[in-house]
Amino acid sequence: MAQKISFKDTDMQAVIGWVLRIGVIVSISIVFLGGIIFLYRHGHEIADHKKFVGIPDFIRTPGGIIDGVIGIRGQAIIQFGIILLIATPILRVIFSTIGFVLEKDRLYVCISLLVLLIIFVSTISGHAG
């Protein structure tokens, strides 16, 4: 190799900081946009959240949310933004994993993958419950 590519901890810090910042800005902007549409359409209805009844049917499935986003439905857009927000720290772990691969830190590649595996299992368990 003519030039050695060296990836250091400081590079990883910069990348992680960047991922987190962009993730929060993008997802909150989407939530805000969805919020305006939601309030415009439903602002004068009566708010009632005293009983737990889950969430509206059309945003229960990923397909429903995508359809809702295309159909410019406020609650679907908010939910889409929230999902992006939840994905942000998970994305951060994925980027850390890549960082540890570049640093050739095998132990920490395994540790990061284990964290991702736990989150994956958690997602599956929620689906069953």
Added chain:
Amino acid sequence: MSVIIFTLIILIGSYFAGLLGSLTGLGGGFVIIPLLTLVLHVDIHYAIGASLVSVIATSSGSAAAYVREGITNIRLGMFLEIATTAGAMTGAILAVYIPTHYIAILLGVILIFSAIMSLRKKAEQIVEEPNKWALKLKLNSSYPTAQGTVNYSVNKVGGGFVMMIFAGILSGLLGIGSGALKVLAMDTIMRIPFKVSTTTSNFMIGVTAAASAVVYLQRGYIDPGISMPVVIGVLIGALSGSKILVHTQSSGWLRWVFAIVVTFLASQMIYNGIIGKI
């Protein structure tokens, strides 16, 4: 109450929650659950879901800044995230089987504990005795201070790890960041400098909350109409809090005010839990 009024009240309440949470270091999601359940009579399931989402937003937002400054110990965070995410998953699963009034009581207890924790004095401690596991896991590190780079070692890795499982379970069960418990584990058990433990705890909170949020999302706890004003309010509040912190150093009296407010809300949660109103 119309949706627009409901949204505005939550927005304003969440703004102050985020502001105080960031000024005192307790985190924004902290007073959100009592605010929603006690004041607005929202079902506790929705309150937990919305709080969890706001926790992810504030933790990720502030972690972005801390990570760049190089104070956060990324390896330590990653390693302990095994414990917190596994705990959070367990907590979210347990939540189905625990009656809500027990959850309200437990939340009240944890709120009071965290308020007390936020009042104690913070002395920087630097330990430099080598620990076998800390060496193997490359946890020992350094951080920048005004006096130059300071090296530190990590103690009792096993004990800290176990404490983090516990912190994760509470986070998943109650929809809070449980930052106070995370800091406690790193401060008093692992004996890490305070600045490092605070920022590393904050760094871990987002992933921990995400691990249980994926469960709650599918169970319908995360309602867009409630989560939207909460997450926006808390985030803007936390941002203005961090701006104020740069200008004013001491916030001793503010901690006391917040601790008293939190303790009051917490006892209300416990009381309502005991009489079965939540």
